[in-house]
Structures are given as structure tokens and as C-alpha cells.
Amino acid sequence: MTAPAGNFHDRVEKALHDPQLKIAIERTTGNARRKRAAAVAAWPDFEAARAAAAAIKDHAIEHMAFYLEMFERNALASGALVHWARDADEACRIVVDLCKAAGAKTVTRSKSMLGEEIGLPHALAGAGLRRVETDLAEHIIQLAGETPSHIIWPAAHRTAEDVAKLFDQYHHEKPPAHDVVSMVGSARKELRADFFAAEVGISGANFLVAETGAICTITNEGNAELTTTPPRVHIVTAGIEKIVASTEHALQLTRLLVRSATGADLTQYTTFHCGPKRPGDRDGPEQFHIVLVDHGRTQMLAEMPDMLRCLRCGACLNHCVVYRAIGGHAYGGAYPGPMGSVLTPVFDGLERTRDLPTACTLNGQCKQVCPVDIPLPTLLRHWRARSWRAGYEPKISSAAVKAWAYVAARPALYRLAQAFALPAMRLFAREGWISSLPLASGWTASRDFPKPPRQTFLTTIKKGGKENRKP
Numbered sequence: 375m376t377a378p379a380g381n382f383h384d385r386v387e388k389a390l391h392d393p394q395l396k397i398a399i400e401r402t403t404g405n406a407r408r409k410r411a412a413a414v415a416a417w418p419d420f421e422a423a424r425a426a427a428a429a430i431k432d433h434a435i436e437h438m439a440f441y442l443e444m445f446e447r448n449a450l451a452s453g454a455l456v457h458w459a460r461d462a463d464e465a466c467r468i469v470v471d472l473c474k475a476a477g478a479k480t481v482t483r484s485k486s487m488l489g490e491e492i493g494l495p496h497a498l499a500g501a502g503l504r505r506v507e508t509d510l511a512e513h514i515i516q517l518a519g520e521t522p523s524h525i526i527w528p529a530a531h532r533t534a535e536d537v538a539k540l541f542d543q544y545h546h547e548k549p550p551a552h553d554v555v556s557m558v559g560s561a562r563k564e565l566r567a568d569f570f571a572a573e574v575g576i577s578g579a580n581f582l583v584a585e586t587g588a589i590c591t592i593t594n595e596g597n598a599e600l601t602t603t604p605p606r607v608h609i610v611t612a613g614i615e616k617i618v619a620s621t622e623h624a625l626q627l628t629r630l631l632v633r634s635a636t637g638a639d640l641t642q643y644t645t646f647h648c649g650p651k652r653p654g655d656r657d658g659p660e661q662f663h664i665v666l667v668d669h670g671r672t673q674m675l676a677e678m679p680d681m682l683r684c685l686r687c688g689a690c691l692n693h694c695v696v697y698r699a700i701g702g703h704a705y706g707g708a709y710p711g712p713m714g715s716v717l718t719p720v721f722d723g724l725e726r727t728r729d730l731p732t733a734c735t736l737n738g739q740c741k742q743v744c745p746v747d748i749p750l751p752t753l754l755r756h757w758r759a760r761s762w763r764a765g766y767e768p769k770i771s772s773a774a775v776k777a778w779a780y781v782a783a784r785p786a787l788y789r790l791a792q793a794f795a796l797p798a799m800r801l802f803a804r805e806g807w808i809s810s811l812p813l814a815s816g817w818t819a820s821r822d823f824p825k826p827p828r829q830t831f832l833t834t835i836k837k838g839g840k841e842n843r844k845p
């Protein structure tokens with residue numbers, strides 16, 4: 375993925391001053407939260423299903439090598455070709471070479487976050503291939519020259535009014551009206567010819583099914599089927615963590631994934647693709663390639679295997695107070711929100727991305743809604759600790775924490791420091807809050823600090839719980 379402009383703080387500042395962004399994000403995530411809550415309420419066994427889903431993924435992760443080999447054997451037997459890619463560059467090179475070998479000029483693509491993760495859109499453009507995004511939201515952001523801002527709704531940052539302007543400007547025929555039906559119809563018409571002109575269709579995979587060698591795609595628009603069926607060549611790019619043992623397991627996870635993402639029982643299209651077209655088949659690709667991508671997943675297997683359970687449902691984004699305030703682009707990676715703050719340091723390095731785990735409030739909402747119970751706050755704390763140990767944090771913060779640790783380990787000194795600090799801090803408070811504090815301007819520049827009480831908790835307890843309640 376190309377690095378976005380500015381540093382994290384600049385991007386956050388820009389996002390916080392964009393009222394349109396806030397409206398668009400709240401519209402999308404608010405709807406998603408309400409629908410998910412209704413779906414969970416209507417499923418009495420939700421917690422049991424969640425535990426079972428986590429166990430299904432843990433089993434596949436624990437036996438990943440075994441199931442990946444089984445998947446490869448069965449995929450080969452179905453006529454597919456399997457390619458292994460250690461990292462993003464190798465994955466892109468394989469896909470580009472396959473497109474060139476197919477003599478492709480136009481390539482259709484259905485939404486795949488892995489594609490964004492490995493920078494596939496740029497690799498295709500670099501090879502002179504015309505890329506057509508076929509998911510409606512991806513089509514919108516392709517017209518706008520943007521990257522996705524949400525893993526389920528890539529155009530979550532855009533209002534319907536924005537989209538109408540884009541379609542008026544770029545579609546060969548302007549939509550007859552700016553209502554949703556007309557605009558969807560306009561996109562459908564615009565994309566139709568490309569579905570049939572493309573020589574290669576590229577998809578992701580929600581699951582890789584070991585027992586059959588099939589890959590599963592889940593969409594609401596049917597664009598994955600139109601991307602993968604008419605072209606002569608179908609290329610799948612999938613992270614190795616998408617492996618599951620059986621079709622039964624894939625379906626059990628699908629129930630959780632869809633409810634957590636959209637609140638629906640099922641998406642409109644759940645398709646298992648198994649090998650190329652066979653003799654007698656009316657349609658389907660002549661070649662079926664599956665590119666299995668590691669790109670940091672083996673490292674995660676050793677360091678944070680829980681994260682490999684992620685189904686990419688987006689629920690943690692929708693419930694995150696930080697994501698809802700700043701949207702997806704401010705995060706700067708392919709994956710935003712809590713799951714992105716855990717994943718991006720794996721892909722882009724902790725030194726460059728240490729701000730992401732630090733920007734979390736650790737309120738725990740993400741873990742609570744995650745359909746596979748990933749302990750996101752714990753994983754974020756893991757990165758924070760690593761960042762301190764590696765010396766990536768600013769020298770001043772590091773010195774302050776060391777000083778605090780020294781004082782905190784000496785009770786008499788600690789009490790003395792408190793005796794001075796509390797009254798001093800109270801001098802800077804206005805209407806119950808401290809907005810600016812010498813030596814802590816980095817903190818107070820973006821946060822207010824509550825006015826400290828007159829006496830410490832310990833003093834209050836010693837006095838029999840009688841706190842001086844005067845502010």
C-alpha cells in the first residue's frame with residue numbers, strides 16, 4: 375500500500391476538522407451497530423456460536439500447515455494451480471505475471487482487503503493493466519482516486535451527495551436521477567461491459583476449504599461471480615489464515631461473519647469456487663489460480679496467533695470511538711480501526727506505526743463485539759510494550775515514565791511528590807478541567823485533564839472516607 379500523506383497526527387487533525395466525514399461515518403457505523411445488535415438479540419445462542427467459531431479458527435490455526443497442504447492437494451485435484459507467496463512483492467509479481475501470460479489488458483477485481491494490503495492495485499497499474507473495481511463502493515473510490523476507509527464499506531466516508539457528483543462527472547451516461555436506485559443502475563450499466571471484456575478476474579477469498587480445495591466468496595452484489603466467471607482466467611489472492619478444515623466450518627463462520635458485519639442472516643451470494651470450468655460446463659474460467667500469501671502471518675502465528683482468527687467483519691471498527699471520530703484514512707494502512715492498529719505494525723513495521731496502538735482508549739468494546747473473541751486490547755498493549763522496549767517512544771515520554779517509576783517505587787518520596795503536585799496542578803484548572811499543563815503539553819494539546827481532588831485517595835481512606843468535596 376502506498377503511504378498516505380502526512381503523519382498520523384496530521385491526518386487525525388485533518389479528519390477531526392471534517393464535519394462531512396463525521397456525518398458519513400456515523401451514518402454507516404450507526405446503522406451497522408443497530409443491525410448487529412438486533413441480529414445478536416434474535417440469536418439466543420450467539421455467545422455459544424461465538425465460542426464455537428473461535429474454536430474452529432483456533433483448530434485451523436493450530437494445524438495450519440496440515441490443512442494448507444490438504445487444501446493444496448484438493449485444489450490441484452480440482453484443476454486449480456496453487457502459488458505460494460512469502461510477502462507482498464512476491465504475491466503481486468505472481469499476479470502480474472499471470473495477467474501478462476493471459477495477454478490481459480483489462481482486469482476486473484472484486485473487493486479484497488488482502489489486495490489492498492499487498493498493494494495489488496498499484497502493481498497492476500505499474501504493469502500497464504487496466505483495473506476495474508466491480509464492488510459498488512470500490513467503484514466509487516476508484517472514481518474518486520481513493521483507498522478504502524472501511525473494510526466492509528470502502529466508501530463509508532462518502533455521502534450519497536458526493537457519490538452523485540462523482541457519477542455525474544465520470545459515468546459515460548449521467549444517472550437519470552440522484553436516488554439510490556438510479557445511481558446503482560448507473561454503476562451497473564457502467565460496469566457491465568467490463569465484466570465481459572476482462573481477460574482476467576481477480577477475487578479474494580473469505581475461506582479456503584481444506585477438505586474440498588474450494589475457495590468461498592461472500593458478497594451482496596453478485597460482483598464476485600461476474601468477476602470470476604466470464605473471464606478466461608480467475609486469480610484468487612488469499613491470506614493463509616483463511617484456511618478452515620471443512621465446508622461445515624466455513625458455513626458456521628459465515629453465520630457469525632455476516633451477522634457481525636451487516637446484521638443480516640446471510641449475504642445475497644455465498645459461492646464456493648472449485649477449480650476451472652470442466653468439459654461440458656457452459657461457463658467458468660479456463661484457468662483457476664490460487665495465490666496463498668503469508669506476508670507476516672507466520673510471524674503472527676508465533677507472536678499473536680489470536681489475531682489470525684480475524685474474519686474481517688468490521689464490527690470492531692463500527693464500535694470503536696476512535697474510528698468513529700477519525701474515519702479510516704487517518705490510520706494510514708489498508709486496515710483501519712482496532713484490528714488495523716494490531717495488523718498494520720505487522721505489515722509496515724512497529725517503528726513507523728507505533729502511534730496506532732497508542733491511539734486506542736482500551737475501552738474494550740472491540741473485544742466485546744468481535745465474533746471470534748479476539749483480545750484486541752491485549753494485543754494493542756502488546757505493541758505498546760514492544761514499542762517501549764524497542765525505544766521507539768519519544769525520549770521525553772521515556773524519561774518521564776522512568777522518573778515516575780523511580781518515585782512510585784519509594785512511598786515516602788511518592789507522597790512528598792503528590793503533596794506538591796496536586797495543589798500545583800489545581801492552579802492550572804479552569805471550570806474543572808486542565809487544558810494546558812507545563813511539561814505535559816504533548817498530552818494536553820489533544821486531551822483535557824480532570825482537575826485533581828484536594829486530597830489523595832489514600833488520605834481520604836485514612837480519614838475514614840471523608841473526602842473534602844469542595845471542588
Ligand code: SF4
Nearest residue numbers: 684685687688690744
Ligand atoms: S478483529 Fe474481530 S471484530 Fe474486528 S474485523 Fe476481525 S473478526 Fe471482526
